[in-house]
Amino acid sequence: QVQLVESGGGKVQAGGSLRLSCTASEHAFRAWHMGWFRQAPGKEREFVAAITRSDTSTYYADSVKGRFTISTDNAKNTVYLQMNSLKPEDTSVYYCATQYRSGNYYEPSAYDTWGQGTQVTVAS
Helix, strand or coil, X not given: CCCEEEECCEEEECCCCEEEEEEECHHHHCCCEEEEEEECCCCCCEEEEEEECCCCCEEECCCCCCCEEEEEEHHHCEXXXXXXXXXXXXXXXXXXXXXXXXXXXXXXXXXXXXCCCEEEEEEC
């Protein structure tokens, strides 16, 4: 079974909004941190946002703070990324990931399970 599945990506004009969803298996959802990362062509994966499952503390990259919001719905085993005021620089493939044991929330190597990614394109 696929453990993480992202959806909600698409094409939007600058200033628009998108809401990404990541539906997880029960095993993958039973994690300390859940995060969103992005990777543009020719560039390395970068941290976007994360949430602590136990107390719902949230963390954001400086580049998206105030524009993006991460949240979870435990009944649906789903994590969301609400993306507002989108900029062309936000264009990337966005990935959902989960981390079983407590670790560095912004470090990709600390995460155990990854989704397939969903494309977000912001036109100028």
